[in-house]
Amino acid sequence: MSAPAIGTTKTAHSDVAPKKKRGPGALATAYLVIYNVVMTAGWLVIAVGLVRAYLVRGSYHGLYFSIEKPLKFFQTGALLEILHCAVGIVPSSVVLTGFQVLSRVFLTWAVTHSVREVQSEDSVLLFVSAWTITEIIRYSFYTFSLLNHLPYLIKWARYTFFLVLYPMGVTGELLTIYAALPYVQKTGLYSVTLPNKYNFSFDYYTFLILTMVSYIPLFPQLYFHMMRQRKKVLAHVEEYKTE
């Protein structure tokens, strides 16, 4: 989903006191700064790519193709964040981060890449733009936090933009999955039927429907969690206002 990684909001509280550095040492911090800078740059490339393609073509349609490769590269690269949590250099839950990243990777590869017919849908632009803006803010937020120099603007943006970007991204994702359904059913993509010697079956079409249904309980929980985080984080800074 397009929300910023929920688990990592813990780092948000630490722009006054660098508590989160209990994990990483100097080397890990340097690595993480490089990682976050690279990711910020990558998503900026995607953002610029989208704008340029729009200006060249003169329309919103089919912009996916102009940023397909960097999107796949940088979104897949986010898998490293699961490793960061597992190793302990980032104090977030492996499960939460894993869930976030895997759902993004799933949409990128198992839906958009795999079902060619949806790539020209406008819903793809909807979630790609939501992801792009979110990730640029999120990765620069981490970068600045690690360097102990977080501008209030970035913190504010991180905890405010999601109010629009999250529903926007979710809408784009759901519409895209919905658009993929008929093609999956027709071609039996990623599906296994009986009989076979491992006595197993899997219906990708049903799986996609269940995925869409799962948004119903999950999206509100994540959204309201972020809203609560927002209250906590932005309220505090009003008191201190050190930066």
Add this chain to the structure above:
Amino acid sequence: MDTVVLEGATHKKAGPGSVPGVPAPPVKRPKAKKAKKAVVFFEVEILDAKTKDKLCFLDKVEPNATIGEIKSMFHKSHPQWYAARQSIRLDPKGKSLKDEDVLQHLPVGTTATFYFRDLGAQISWVTVFLTEYGGPLLLYLMFYFRVPFIYAPKYDFTTSKHWVVHLACMCHSFHYLKRLLETLFVHRFSHGTMPLRNIFKNCTYYWGFAAWMAYYINHPLYTPPTIYGEQQVRIALIIFLFCQVGNFSIHIALRNLRPPGSKTRKIPYPTKNPFTWIFLLVSCPNYTYELGSWFGFTLMTQCLPVAFFTAVGFIQMTVWAKGKHRSYLKEFRDYPPLRSPILPFVL
């Protein structure tokens, strides 16, 4: 405000000349044959661990009162918190005290302050086990007999033509029947209860997997083992039965370590039963045998969902075995060093 009483309050022997109800003056000289210790009554205050509100004050608590008895007293003043859902601790963030802990042996003054946390609604282990094992037993049979609305209507109440399917049903049913009987007659539980929400979690796991496996094994389009055919099924059955007997032997051995009604913990050792000789190499052979049983069942049915179930169970049991192994090592200085948690030499 300590009341110093000469004799223990349970022995209501008043000395000559003493007025009943009035505490005798403190006498430190030991009397005739038995040395009488000065008995000091304790006061116990129970605070809420989170809010630090004073929830309960008990006075005239006997020094040899156990935490269990204090919990009963607390329950009287707060009837909604039965003893099983009380966590009493010395420190708001500390570990729970055990029911068997005796008041005077705890590091408290004569006015003891305890912190209380509500563990939430509790359910007995026996209830949970019976429910979580009863489900798979019944669900599997529903698929085996091809009850309507599972498979296409033309297959309703038909039976499979593959003998391995009948064998699998017998093995699966035997396994869960064994578990139910062990719950009722063999196991001796350390804890009486667990949080209520566990029953939903556990039943989803057991019932869900049982239904998933049973669906494929009893499916009209089920394919019996093809790799090594009949030989594969035979070997699988032997492994399964061997491990069932092994698992049962371990359960009996563990039961015999603990006298009825007690919660003692001892190091398990091999007994005369050869199936228990695995204790030489493994801390939790009950899990080892359980893994073996499901491995056998996987081989027997050649069914991917069964393999998944075996894998997930293996991961969970390994986590439990490592935990148990660690507690054994912490509790017993002389714990045999050769043992691994669940797989000999490996894990």
